[in-house]
Amino acid sequence: MSDQSSVGKPVSRLEGRLKVTGAAKYAAEYDAPNLLYGYVINSTITKGKITSIDTSAATAVEGVVAVFSHENRPELPWLDIKYADMDAPPGTVFKPLYDNEIKYNGQPIALLVANDFETARYASTLVRFEYEEEFFETCLDNNLEKGRDAKKGIATLLKPPPPAPTGNFEKAFENSAVKHTAEYLHSTEHHNPMELFATTTVYEGNGKLTIFDKTQGTINNQLYVANAFGLSYKNVRVIAPFVGGTFGSGLRPQHQLFLCVMAALELKRNVRVTLDRKQMFTFGHRPQTYQKLRFSTDENGSITAMNHLAIGETSQFEDYAESVVTWSHKLYPAANTLLEYKLAPLDLPSPLDMRAPGGCTAMHAIECMMDELSYKLKMDPLELRLRNYSEIDPSTGKSFTSKELKQCYLKAAERFGWKDRNPEPGSMTRGNKLVGYGMATGIWDAYQFPSRIEAIITKEGKLIINNAVTDIGTGTFTVMTQVAADALGLPLEDVTFNYGDSQKPFSMFQGGSAIAASTASAIIIAARALKKKLLKKAKAISNSPLKAAAEDDVMFKNGTIRLKKDPMSVVSFQEIVASNNGRPVRTVNMGMPHAFKLRKYTKATHSAAFVEVEVDKELKTIAVTRAVSAVAAGKILNPKTARSQITGSMVWGISKALHEETILDEKLGKYINTNLAEYHIPVHADVNELDVIFADEPDELINEAGVKGVGEIGLVAMPAAIANAIFHATGKRINKLPVHFDELL
Amino acid sequence: MPIVKLNINQQTYELDVLPWVSLLDAIRERLLLTGTKKGCDHGQCGACTVICDDKRILSCMTLAVMKNGAAITTIEGIAEGDELHPLQKAFIEHDAFQCGYCTPGQICSAIGLLTEGKAKTREEVKELMSGNLCRCGANANIIDAIMEVKEGGSREQF
Numbered sequence: 001m002s003d004q005s006s007v008g009k010p011v012s013r014l015e016g017r018l019k020v021t022g023a024a025k026y027a028a029e030y031d032a033p034n035l036l037y038g039y040v041i042n043s044t045i046t047k048g049k050i051t052s053i054d055t056s057a058a059t060a061v062e063g064v065v066a067v068f069s070h071e072n073r074p075e076l077p078w079l080d081i082k083y084a085d086m087d088a089p090p091g092t093v094f095k096p097l098y099d100n101e102i103k104y105n106g107q108p109i110a111l112l113v114a115n116d117f118e119t120a121r122y123a124s125t126l127v128r129f130e131y132e133e134e135f136f137e138t139c140l141d142n143n144l145e146k147g148r149d150a151k152k153g154i155a156t157l158l159k160p161p162p163p164a165p166t167g168n169f170e171k172a173f174e175n176s177a178v179k180h181t182a183e184y185l186h187s188t189e190h191h192n193p194m195e196l197f198a199t200t201t202v203y204e205g206n207g208k209l210t211i212f213d214k215t216q217g218t219i220n221n222q223l224y225v226a227n228a229f230g231l232s233y234k235n236v237r238v239i240a241p242f243v244g245g246t247f248g249s250g251l252r253p254q255h256q257l258f259l260c261v262m263a264a265l266e267l268k269r270n271v272r273v274t275l276d277r278k279q280m281f282t283f284g285h286r287p288q289t290y291q292k293l294r295f296s297t298d299e300n301g302s303i304t305a306m307n308h309l310a311i312g313e314t315s316q317f318e319d320y321a322e323s324v325v326t327w328s329h330k331l332y333p334a335a336n337t338l339l340e341y342k343l344a345p346l347d348l349p350s351p352l353d354m355r356a357p358g359g360c361t362a363m364h365a366i367e368c369m370m371d372e373l374s375y376k377l378k379m380d381p382l383e384l385r386l387r388n389y390s391e392i393d394p395s396t397g398k399s400f401t402s403k404e405l406k407q408c409y410l411k412a413a414e415r416f417g418w419k420d421r422n423p424e425p426g427s428m429t430r431g432n433k434l435v436g437y438g439m440a441t442g443i444w445d446a447y448q449f450p451s452r453i454e455a456i457i458t459k460e461g462k463l464i465i466n467n468a469v470t471d472i473g474t475g476t477f478t479v480m481t482q483v484a485a486d487a488l489g490l491p492l493e494d495v496t497f498n499y500g501d502s503q504k505p506f507s508m509f510q511g512g513s514a515i516a517a518s519t520a521s522a523i524i525i526a527a528r529a530l531k532k533k534l535l536k537k538a539k540a541i542s543n544s545p546l547k548a549a550a551e552d553d554v555m556f557k558n559g560t561i562r563l564k565k566d567p568m569s570v571v572s573f574q575e576i577v578a579s580n581n582g583r584p585v586r587t588v589n590m591g592m593p594h595a596f597k598l599r600k601y602t603k604a605t606h607s608a609a610f611v612e613v614e615v616d617k618e619l620k621t622i623a624v625t626r627a628v629s630a631v632a633a634g635k636i637l638n639p640k641t642a643r644s645q646i647t648g649s650m651v652w653g654i655s656k657a658l659h660e661e662t663i664l665d666e667k668l669g670k671y672i673n674t675n676l677a678e679y680h681i682p683v684h685a686d687v688n689e690l691d692v693i694f695a696d697e698p699d700e701l702i703n704e705a706g707v708k709g710v711g712e713i714g715l716v717a718m719p720a721a722i723a724n725a726i727f728h729a730t731g732k733r734i735n736k737l738p739v740h741f742d743e744l745l
Numbered sequence: 746m747p748i749v750k751l752n753i754n755q756q757t758y759e760l761d762v763l764p765w766v767s768l769l770d771a772i773r774e775r776l777l778l779t780g781t782k783k784g785c786d787h788g789q790c791g792a793c794t795v796i797c798d799d800k801r802i803l804s805c806m807t808l809a810v811m812k813n814g815a816a817i818t819t820i821e822g823i824a825e826g827d828e829l830h831p832l833q834k835a836f837i838e839h840d841a842f843q844c845g846y847c848t849p850g851q852i853c854s855a856i857g858l859l860t861e862g863k864a865k866t867r868e869e870v871k872e873l874m875s876g877n878l879c880r881c882g883a884n885a886n887i888i889d890a891i892m893e894v895k896e897g898g899s900r901e902q903f
């Protein structure tokens with residue numbers, strides 16, 4: 001490592017200047033000559049058929065270019081597989097404008113294209129649709145009995161079905177000293193990134209398209225467009241260097257991409273389609289979920305039996321599943337477990353992974369259950385967690401590659417001042433406020449995806465790294481530049497990381513907190529290969545001072561290779577490239593998870609959240625006044641950006657517990673608060689002191705980088721910690737999220 | 746079509762726009778100053794905040810024709826050449842953004858807030874910045890950045 005090593009340092013975002021000056025360009029902000037504007041038209045019924053379309057009034061408006069619907073759309077492939085993206089759940093993928101069938105309210109049913117945005121928006125209101133309506137069901141709570149097992153498919157790889165029962169749950173539960181049963185209900189949530197979903201398609205002619213898209217996966221969307229429209233892969237280029245938040249909503253290609261490309265190809269023109277905020281509620285969402293838990297312990301608090309049943313909502317056409325019931329047994333040992341997961345298909349769009357999908361839903365229920373048990377046992381909630389602490393994964397008997405959860409509990413409890421808690425509900429006050437302390441545990445997967453890196457040393461002796469990955473605000477650009485700089489012993493300014501472009505080497509979509517581990521490991525592997533190649537070429541230079549040097553004898557520092565023993569024996573990268581006839585030295589390498597070695601281990605991140613709430617004694621309004629999260633996630637590459645991932649997730653935790661929900665009118669079968677005034681998220685005034693601790697967690701096993709990912713773990717423990725704090729403040733358990741303060745009145 | 750004269754970042758533009766074109770769309774789509782963001786188009790998120798005659802306004806709730814002759818500063822006009830405004834520097838230093846989409850609005854709004862001079866405490870700054878949403882949850886860092894500049898500099902700076 002060089003003196004200026006930057007991994008582990010709080011480097012400010014390298015794209016910061018672009019973001020604070022407005023120079024960073026997002027998908028809807030690329031100009032193209034004679035650009036047309038498309039406006040999506042959505043179904044106003046929930047289920048049924050379109051019986052007729054009248055576009056005459058709309059097309060009579062000056063400036064309207066075309067109206068596309070199922071009646072006049074171009075010939076499209078019939079096979080579902082042509083529309084399947086890398087994140088498609090088992091089932092039949094939704095094909096926009098495919099036929100006259102309406103599967104959900106807000107379904108895109110037409111695209112109106114005009115010369116300018118205002119005309120497109122106005123004329124879209126003039127298109128008349130007649131429908132034949134059918135009976136529909138959208139409310140999970142009324143349809144729990146429809147719950148059935150989820151279909152299996154490729155997505156099941158990342159989200160395995162629940163494990164088989166162990167022991168005899170019913171008998172053990174019956175015979176246990178302490179037991180508790182509770183139900184938990186979660187509302188729908190929508191990702192609502194600040195940036196609206198948008199695509200700008202530049203029609204280059206000859207079947208070539210350059211597409212600026214809002215996505216978490218440039219290659220995923222490139223493949224989708226090429227397959228759906230029968231284009232060759234190399235002719236479709238998807239670019240997304242700046243992405244204004246996604247939180248899962250960009251994991252799959254969204255319909256504005258499809259419609260925009262379709263219009264561009266048909267009209268042979270450059271087209272932009274931007275959704276409006278209301279339309280941001282017409283695709284994926286976090287599903288409504290029902291959970292019922294029955295846990296029991298012996299008189300000392302050791303868990304004897306756990307039953308976790310979850311029923312999630314899905315669409316009628318795809319089986320979107322989450323890992324909800326797999327977590328409790330990864331945390332707590334119990335001889336008797338019964339873990340069940342069901343899906344109830346409803347007339348809604350398919351749900352879609354939303355930050356910590358399944359995990360934050362499950363851990364709310366599990367950790368509130370633990371709190372209930374702690375009260376029944378008259379035991380401190382933290383003590384109950386420690387009593388049931390497991391160094392191995394109880395569900396498989398495997399070791400963890402690393403697990404510093406205990407450190408998280410202890411450090412966060414200390415920083416928070418947990419010992420000052422009087423366990424009696426309602427016993428702590430501050431003026432006219434009831435004060436509550438609550439805590440909870442978090443756990444999340446540590447995934448790694450394959451990633452391919454091109455690494456190049458230029459004739460100036462600088463390093464270029466190329467990869468198709470996006471940076472959705474996570475800090476990927478900055479952090480990967482740091483990793484690459486250290487791997488080659490270069491200062492940050494000598495490294496260029498090119499990303500957000502499907503023409504660069506392969507990356508999976510940016511999700512599941514997997515990208516830091518995936519891309520960093522691949523960079524380290526590519527750097528190793530590049531160093532080997534550079535040394536070989538350095539040795540081949542005539543009179544090379546490194547002639548006899550082996551790999552272990554040299555160090556890479558500041559664009560040179562030096563003998564460790566004799567630092568004056570040096571060859572610079574520039575000399576190497578010059579001796580290579582001026583041709584840059586280049587390697588392309590694949591980073592892969594060590595599946596074989598790791599099959600003996602469980603990989604997970606952990607966290608502990610401690611939260612203080614204040615509840616107004618009369619009005620019962622709730623505020624999270626402070627929170628401490630301790631996170632164990634392997635090596636932290638950049639504490640500044642990683643901390644922001646955690647505080648951002650903590651705000652999401654506050655939001656899930658107290659603010660956000662999409663309200664469904666079950667009679668109309670539609671979401672009714674589809675705007676940012678009525679879909680509440682925390683504003684600045686709702687966010688108080690947030691403190692983050694990173695546990696020391698060296699992990700030599702997990703991957704080359706020792707990294708586990710921090711995008712989601714900060715959210716997982718927060719909702720339960722808040723709900724538990726509300727109980728501590730008020731003595732009331734509200735198991736439906738978000739908690740409405742009037743339920744405390 | 747009405748001709749609207751807008752002075753944006755000290756440059757005069759003459760625009761042929763229909764009366765229902767919002768100031769936001771005029772700035773983004775006609776003048777290609779895309780630093781100003783659209784998050785809702787309904788006055789609910791603050792992403793489109795610009796400074797108009799020294800006041801922070803929501804450009805999505807303003808028609809371009811209403812601002813004939815007005816002096817407008819967008820995020821592109823905040824820095825003095827290469828020299829970033831203290832708030833811009835503080836935002837970078839405090840990691841007051843993740844995806845960066847709300848950032849131009851937050852910065853313009855914060856400049857407006859500091860000019861108004863109403864907010865005295867951190868709590869008041871939070872309250873009076875609450876029209877600017879941040880879905881990435883960078884809230885605490887945003888307020889830290891504003892507080893640093895507020896406490897570090899005199900009001901004349903803005």
Ligand code: FES
Nearest residue numbers: 786788791793805
């Ligand atoms: S775009 Fe103007 S307030 Fe949201």
Ligand code: FES
Nearest residue numbers: 843847879880881
């Ligand atoms: S930084 Fe992403 S919305 Fe604020």
